[in-house]
Amino acid sequence: MPRTRLRNSTPPPGRSRALYEEFRARIAGSYAAGAALPSTRALAAERGLSRATVSGVYEQLATDGFIDSRPGAASRVATGVAGVASVAGAAGQRPATPARVTAANPPAGPLSAIGQHLAGLQLPALAVHVAGEIDFGYGALAGQDFPTLAWLKALRAVERQRSPRLAYEDPMGHLALRKALQAHLAQTRGMACAVEQLMIVSGSQQALDLCARLLLNPGDAAMVENPGYRIAHHCFEAYGARCVGVDVDSQGLRTGQLQALGAARLAYVTPTHQFPLGSFLPMARRRQLLEWAAQHRAWVIEDDYDSEYRYALRPEATLQSLDPQGRVIHVGTFSKTLSPQLRLGYLVLPPALVQAFAHAKRLSDRHAATGAQRALARLLEDGSYSRHVRRLRRLQQARQRALVEALQRHLGDQAEVQGTASGLHLVLWLHGLQASQEPALAAAALARGLRVYPLGPYFHPGSLAAARERPAGLVMGYALLEPERIEVGGRRLAEALREVGQKAGSRHR
């Protein structure tokens, strides 16, 4: 039987020759001078050759001057023959000190418009934690609140029932998770959607990014809540869109402003628990928002980030349920009930958008990691997720109550609390203080080992003048703190407030 000719894998007796040529090519190619060759024993085992064959090839390479070969030491690529004599490192050698990473290095080529925008973008620093500080930051969860045992059990079960084929999966997400999520959303949110409309994403941030990319052209307007979730606005702006801040009051977005503001490609809203003010968008405003959207053929992104925590009657109907036209894109997350580090969220898409989103997700990162999706599906299916959420809701509500009581006790009628119907944060208004004094208050608090977060950074920069007329406010997250620490935090905040008030008072005298 004739032999298949092989370009890169010649059968014996040509194998010595092939190995010799291969090494020559590599030395002429990318191999560094001084780089160690594998031992004849190791190479013989790896290539399925006899050790004598490999030794013969090494001898030939040494004779021809390509390598330096000494008995008892590793053969090394000879100096002056390697194509890459200056390469920084090679096997077993310490690489040379790498170039320092500094922002001062000019890029070796141009960035895209998106790239230039992002390179120059000022994003808030990541939250830091200093031991001993009391931190009313929002966004993080306490590690002790994670359902570690249930999660590990689910992970174990999933790892032990591994598919025989580890292939790329459906970009829309793992089917078992989407089915379990469909049932969960029907039960807890009264939502009616087909499994085909559900997409699993790497946290709600990816949902927003996909929306921005697929719906916004450079120059398009996007209506956003003001104050609002600024990182969503940054995401829209990264693709060249222009965010238009719409005011928010104690009933959420002031939809009456929309008509005057005119057309936009989309509106981004948090109707269940406005972020950060905490208001619930009432029916009349929901209708007004959807009418505006229909009139301008605009999309509505409903970010339902913390609805699992409604401390009141559940469920509220979603904006998505009110929308027969398929213009609401509903976004949900597991970052507030399990962990922001899991990177799992979801989209409920209008049917007409499914294909574009699936293609975008596939080209973005193929699909969400399968193991975590399958484990989460199990938690949803066997009821442990619901149990966990019920338990966590009680815990968070106790923390909220401790915070409200501490604020009552220490601040009295200087302050007013808003947005306690849901979620993991509230807004504290400070009547005696101007918005411009927020940084001073935060600094005075920090001097007392207390981290608080002014409302200022949540406002759209275009509206800062108007925002300055409001009283000072703080966004206070309580998910990281136990009631005793919350009580101490309330006391320290009152002290900081007194200090800032006295200073202001003495200046006015």
Added chain:
Amino acid sequence: MPRTRLRNSTPPPGRSRALYEEFRARIAGSYAAGAALPSTRALAAERGLSRATVSGVYEQLATDGFIDSRPGAASRVATGVAGVASVAGAAGQRPATPARVTAANPPAGPLSAIGQHLAGLQLPALAVHVAGEIDFGYGALAGQDFPTLAWLKALRAVERQRSPRLAYEDPMGHLALRKALQAHLAQTRGMACAVEQLMIVSGSQQALDLCARLLLNPGDAAMVENPGYRIAHHCFEAYGARCVGVDVDSQGLRTGQLQALGAARLAYVTPTHQFPLGSFLPMARRRQLLEWAAQHRAWVIEDDYDSEYRYALRPEATLQSLDPQGRVIHVGTFSKTLSPQLRLGYLVLPPALVQAFAHAKRLSDRHAATGAQRALARLLEDGSYSRHVRRLRRLQQARQRALVEALQRHLGDQAEVQGTASGLHLVLWLHGLQASQEPALAAAALARGLRVYPLGPYFHPGSLAAARERPAGLVMGYALLEPERIEVGGRRLAEALREVGQKAGSRHR
């Protein structure tokens, strides 16, 4: 001490009133007619009220006609008072049948240019598996090859050492993983880079997506290998770039063509093991590529997708190591050694690009999931990843050898194998067959329970005329198959080839 006034949380004795108002607002708002209210017991427990208080509020709501209350049954929202009488579902009720998801639904609003492109994009179908078939598909790994025990051990350790704060992490990736990866790349690839240059991404697909977004403007040219990794090309084209196919031969990209093709914003190459042809880009061509890039201030993306499998001498120096100017972006993945379902890959970035990429990653999806990153760091640190790769390399090499031998045995000199120096696939050239006969061959194979994959779809569409002059070729992955099945596959392929050859012969007569 004066009390804090609370907008959403009035203290007793107003709590009954507040609860009543809250329910009225919800019924006028988003609550559906017929929706069940929580039991008085449950609500009392949840809100920290006495059951009598809640019962009193329910009685008042019933008296006022907002709810229907019957002893022994759940109270329900009365018909005609709910703001959302038509909402599809509510707690505990089956939601109405959702709208069917069809591509026929016109979108309710406009898509962006990117969105329109993606909605209309023809992407290859996801791989399907039919039991009993022999599948020479490329990209999937065998579940049995995954290091389940080591992975589970690492996951368990990670879950048990959970951080007390589950906060958003560094978009560049978990520090322990980046440090372990830096050491791994220095040892196995001779790469010198700072930890600050390493970014963990959700698979190499996300690396390509970030590159496309940050480096390519609509209308820009991107040089790509032809044939090549088409999903990367789709990714560049999604952002409006124009891919220019550069021919590939047995030494990789024909860099001599670049000069005539002129300027481009970037070149995307697989120099270690060209995908799909399997060639190694020699030094002279590497230099020519980098010179072209320097001349045009173009970026070079080096996709190092399967270098862990070099069956020959390791490590080769990377293109990144040859580049003092910081214009090579090196992309790696764990999809070929662990699982494509893990969604873990990495970038080695030029220092000047770090900030733009970090901001883009943060706005895209915050960061890669923490648990998997920490588990992978452990595998790298304790040596189990290296052990796994060594084991897997032997396994895959045995499969490759079985495939080469089966092809020799059954196809003889009708065929030629290319690209066996690395990876999980090879290319089979069929001398007697035209490229245009590839689909017929695949169909004849499928009729015999054998899935093979023509080379045709890997070619850039702009070059199809030229591609038709080549002999037929197949891209044959072997990672899913044991040697006995590979042998059967070789036999079936020979049968299919005979059938196609006979049909072609009879047509020519």
